[in-house]
Amino acid sequence: MTTDRRVLVHSDKDSLAGAVAARFITKIIDILDENDVAHVVLSGGSVNTAVLAAIRDSPAQNNVDWSRIHFWWGDERFVEADSPDRNDLQARDALLDHIPVDKEKIHAFASTDEIADIDEAAAAYAAALVDAAYEGSLYPRFDIMFLGVGPDGHIASLFPGLSGIAERTATVVAVRNSPKPPPLRLSLTLPVIQSADRIWLVLAGADKASALGLALAGASEEEVPVAGAEGRKRTVFFVDREAAAEVPASLIAPSY
Numbered sequence: 001m002t003t004d005r006r007v008l009v010h011s012d013k014d015s016l017a018g019a020v021a022a023r024f025i026t027k028i029i030d031i032l033d034e035n036d037v038a039h040v041v042l043s044g045g046s047v048n049t050a051v052l053a054a055i056r057d058s059p060a061q062n063n064v065d066w067s068r069i070h071f072w073w074g075d076e077r078f079v080e081a082d083s084p085d086r087n088d089l090q091a092r093d094a095l096l097d098h099i100p101v102d103k104e105k106i107h108a109f110a111s112t113d114e115i116a117d118i119d120e121a122a123a124a125y126a127a128a129l130v131d132a133a134y135e136g137s138l139y140p141r142f143d144i145m146f147l148g149v150g151p152d153g154h155i156a157s158l159f160p161g162l163s164g165i166a167e168r169t170a171t172v173v174a175v176r177n178s179p180k181p182p183p184l185r186l187s188l189t190l191p192v193i194q195s196a197d198r199i200w201l202v203l204a205g206a207d208k209a210s211a212l213g214l215a216l217a218g219a220s221e222e223e224v225p226v227a228g229a230e231g232r233k234r235t236v237f238f239v240d241r242e243a244a245a246e247v248p249a250s251l252i253a254p255s256y
């Protein structure tokens with residue numbers, strides 16, 4: 001697992017979103033210089049959606065060959081296709097509908113209109129991951145995985161105290177009792193999350209400070225799921241000052 005886990009602090013949510021957007025554009029151009037395609041995992045939540053909007057609004061995004069990027073989601077609310085609760089709709093509104101993506105490379109979780117049974121929907125996403133997997137794996141090589149963090153420390157739809165966080169075999173789990181509504185969700189599991197080359201966690205607000213502090217101080221992933229977010233190459237916590245309030249000073253990278 002990575003030894004490179006860094007915390008980058010920005011003054012507020014807007015500058016955080018702008019900085020992550022700029023860094024994403026630079027990094028994805030580099031990745032596409034070296035690879036035919038890239039795989040990016042998107043997240044729900046207001047902060048990550050603000051990042052997507054900032055990417056859309058950046059003139060530099062014209063330099064990205066969007067048609068070579070596969071888009072996946074870390075989790076999804078299992079609701080109707082047109083529900084505003086859907087993470088994929090939020091991402092389409094903020095970015096995907098505004099850039100020249102290849103629609104076949106947008107891998108959204110099924111809605112309840114497409115597949116009524118949540119276990120079948122989880123199996124369908126697991127099958128989509130296999131279809132794009134590199135040899136010998138059950139999922140693609142994810143270049144960048146965006147994750148949000150809840151005040152309880154949840155990532156994707158892996159919540160403290162629920163069984164999903166402990167799943168080590170399945171790549172996708174059906175969540176029936178999410179403490180945050182809506183209760184039915186689909187989520188990648190921790191082994192898939194930890195397979196990503198780069199995990200970029202983007203979080204803002206005082207309500208995240210405790211979970212982030214605990215995770216970085218060595219709490220278990222069962223107690224604070226974000227503690228388990230470690231990518232293969234690099235794990236970066238992009239945070240605002242409020243969310244950074246309980247981060248050990250030794251982990252904070254010099255601001256830039």
Ligand SMILES: O=C(O)[C@H](O)[C@@H](O)[C@H](O)[C@H](O)COP(=O)(O)O
Binds near residue numbers: 155156
């Ligand atoms: O699944 C959900 O209900 C949310 O999408 C959640 O996982 C979100 O990503 C975090 O709570 C961060 O949310 P904010 O970015 O809005 O703080």
